[in-house]
Amino acid sequence: MRNPLSSRIVEIPFSGIRKFFDIAAEMTDVISLGVGEPDFDTPWHIRDEGIYSLEKGHTAYTSNAGLKELKIEIAKYLERRFQVAYDFDKEMLITVGGSEAIDLAMRAMLDPGDEVLIPQPSYVSYVPCATLANGVPVIINLKEENDFRLTAQELEDAITPKTKILVLPFPNNPTGAIMEREDLEAIARVVIQHDLFVVSDEIYAELTYLEGKSHVTIASLPGMRERTVLINGFSKAYSMTGWRLGYACAPEAIMEQMLKIHQYAIMCAPTTSQHAAVEAVRNGDRDVEEMRDEYNGRRRYVMKRFRDMGLQCFEPFGAFYMFPCIQEFGLSSDDFATQMLQEEKVVVVPGTAFGDCGEGFLRISYAYSLESLKEALDRMEHFIQRVRASKG
């Protein structure tokens, strides 16, 4: 029989967490700080609208781009929250999670050989999506000393004549880093000067914790709207991961092509989820605020515990992750995480799952109740003390 597989696909590695999942799944009394999704249930009024839409028999496809009602609400929301205006009809597409939007953006914009700048550590799908779209991923290694923000110099240094897209993954998974207005302005100048496009993955936009400063989208800066694909969704802000619903906003010319791929590959995002999402975006601001406050409390708590343990960690102001540095222990991220899992039954994700430059770091999620965090961090503290003692 012939080899049934595409060599390009085979060459793409699986993500690096399978091993942990397999070990942890075999153990009992495991406590996890390893998830990338909220611990809250979707607020009831949102679920209720989903149920109601089923009762009413709204079970057909929606138009390819998504429910008009939902797109109108999203346009209002983006203007209200992030001061950026999009034409709901020509510049917006409802997708199956932010993930689909990332894939579509790459496929719609890349020609073979075009380079895609991907700052790391970052979410695992940018590199394979760029590769699958015939692009060439080029990694920019972010530095802890810059609080894992992307600097204009780092960007400048990575640009070649083939560079076409910059992926901007902020607020960031796994570091929790954010980009403030000034940071983005510096990036925007370079982007415009070199005629690049930005794929801005802002799925954690609602989860930032700087007092009095909410998230800034690069699309709202002068000259950037026309060269940005803005990606956002419902998973993190409204605790709706399982509903699989996201959206992309982009200038009409890009959006048309993204819609074409979406139309052939997906048809439309889940109808029930779209109906529920109308309620989320229309009446969910308070839920978001309550969850944000809750995350912020936990963030401060974990930060304090790390300080007390003497564990080095820059203070993150976004998403629901901490990215402590474990270089002092002389163990690789992978070994540290494996040993801690075996000895203390705590699951964390090695920083290397998010790029080579994540070596020496761990991703700690605080999407857990205070009680769980406390128990997990106690165990982590024991582990750290033991490793330190054994080093003498």
Next chain:
Amino acid sequence: MEMREKILTFIEKNSRVDLKDLAVMLGTEEAVVANELAAMEEEHIICGYHTLIDWEKTSLEKVNALIEVRVTPQRGRGFDSVAEHIYNYPEVNAVYLISGGYDLLVTLEGKTLREVAQFVSDKLSTLDSVLSTKTNFILKKYKDHGTIIAKPKEDERMLVSL
């Protein structure tokens, strides 16, 4: 939200939180939280710290009733005087002045059905200002004080996701 309201919002759901932890989570000092709590107890903003118990799961028998009471308000004192008379009985859990078809909602806890019935017929109904009562026995508590009684929910998420 002011610090006071932040503290209250948190401890309303979890009054047993360690003050140190609460201070960390609110981004302030432990002394600030302790002082605010003491002041709010003093000012009777915080009126008590209670425990939510599912008595069904214990060997103690308890009967709860909601009693709708219609009363004649008293000149100069409105409903306060009769409310006070009622809430002084230790078996009374709560007394609320209500808008709508009746005046006072009284919640009551007794050991047996008979005990509750006796309280209503002997003590409540015989008060001069009480015009009528309607006793509703609670058959099952699903949710109380914002907490779902029945089942603590399991974390269904995968152990690891990126």
